[in-house]
Amino acid sequence: MAKGKKKKSQPKGKxxxxxxxxxxxxxxxxGKRxxxxxxxxxxxxxxxxxKLCEVDELDMSRNLIRKIPDFIDQFVGIRVLDLHSNYxxxxxxxxGRLQNLLVLNLCNNRLTSLPNELGLLTKLQTLHLGLNQLDTLPASIGLLKELRHIGLSDNRFTRVPGCISRLNNLQKVNLDRNPMLTEDTASQESVMISESLYVVTESFLCEHCRKKLKNKKLEISNINKVQFIAAIVANMFLGVKW
Known part of the structure; x- marks a missing residue:
């Protein structure tokens, strides 16, 4: 009798x-532990x-971890949590109970969604989410008022998440290599953005860039005014009352 094939088991790890x-x-x-x-x-x-939950920083990156246990909330004083390059x-x-967390690195995992409780990390300044499978962010991310940097590269976003517009202290958003929809994709076909795409607040632009931005805003404003006047004239000929 032929021997059956042994079922491959998941690696137990070290x-x-x-x-x-x-x-x-x-x-x-x-001086941090x-x-x-x-x-x-x-x-x-x-x-x-x-038994070692009083550390300031915990690095468990580049392992085979598939699940973070609930007892992670015992690390109440932790300031940096690095979990990048796992599963x-x-x-x-x-x-969400890690109230003192400043940096959370979740890059290069298999995340498809995030819990709303991330919005409770009110001291968080840096959030790395690149190289995952995310297409949306929970609205609670908009509560992270201290957030300066958020990395969203290499995910499945088709547009800039609306919640980040509520982050007044945000300095940089990395949306590199996401299937962002462009304005002229009427058929809703997505195109992969290969160049770097960052969102920054105007205050972090140099004087030259601010001047170019101001001129661009003025140009758009003038175009809108011309289009509006043209619409009025056209409708006058059609007998439309304003």
Whole structure:
């Protein structure tokens, strides 16, 4: 009798003990406690990390992690959380309890959506979401009033998310390589933008760029006025009352 083929199992990943995790603790140049578990072939976040939750920075990038456990909310004082280059498909709602978080890096994962609870990270200044499978952002992102930088490159956005227009302190938005719809795509066909596309506030432009922007606004305004007057004249001939 022929032997059946063995079913391929998911890689278990490397087991991290508490002692190994303690040996991965670092002190940054500015005196912050950093737990560096990058490049460790971890497939699941070790439960023993709950005993090291008083760190300032946690780096679990470049691993095999598919899920972030709910106990992530025990890292209440954490300021930097780096989870880039894993296999994350979703985030727990408990991530919204990391009230002191300044930097959240979720690049190069498999995220298709984000929890509304991200809007609770009111101190967040940098949010990296590039290289995922996102086509929308939760409206709660508009509550991140301290956000300066948001990376959305290499996703599935067809237009600039409306919620980011509410972020008054935002300095840069990276929408590189998204299938953005252009104004002349009446058939709703998408075109891939290969060049860099950034959104910045006017105050961060140089004097030359601000002058060009002002002239462009004036040009558009004049065009609109001419079109309006032309419409009035045309309708006068047609007997339309204004």
């Amino acid at each position: 087991t991290i003990t508490l002692k190994m995790a303690q040996n991965s603790m670092e002190l940054t140049v500015d 950093r737990l560096n578990l990058s490049f460790q072939e971890i497939a699941a976040v070790p439960k023993c990390l709950q 994350l498909e979703e985030l727990p709602v408990t991530i």
